[in-house]
Amino acid sequence: MAGYSKLYCIGDEGGFMGSDGINSMLFQILVGDAGRQWLEVHYFKRSVKPLGKITKIIPKGPNHPEALLDACIAFFPDHFHSCLSLPYMRMLLATEKCIDFDVQGEPLGWNKLRQEALPLFKQLSIWEATLKKVEL
Secondary structure (H helix, E strand, O other): OOEEEEEEEEEEEOOHHHOOOEEEEEEEEEEEEOOOOEEEEEEOOOOOOOOOOOOEEEOOOOOOOOHHHHHHHHHOHHHHOOOOOHHHHHHHOOOOOEEEOOOOOOOOOHHHHHHHHHHHHOOOEEEEEEOOOOOO
């Protein structure tokens, strides 16, 4: 069986310092669970584009601590435009639809990009929701 267990919403803070939650959602990252966990993207703003054609990443393991950072880089590379390693990664992954960190390992140079991206990642406004079925 496979299904979604969690999602992350990335966008702007509503109200004063986010007191009204998220307002103007850029995209969502859905976390799927099956034999392996995966993260996939759903865009709300058409101007937001992924790295290459990537729509899914498979982290090194379930709930891996780098998974959300990796997903944000892959799904929202324009936010990380000042990272010196990004142009190389754009070229390397231009036609890729998925990055499989688990079986294939990280792309050559990804860890350097991850280090450059971390301060920019911390500037994003991200909301997390664990999905639970509503009993009616």
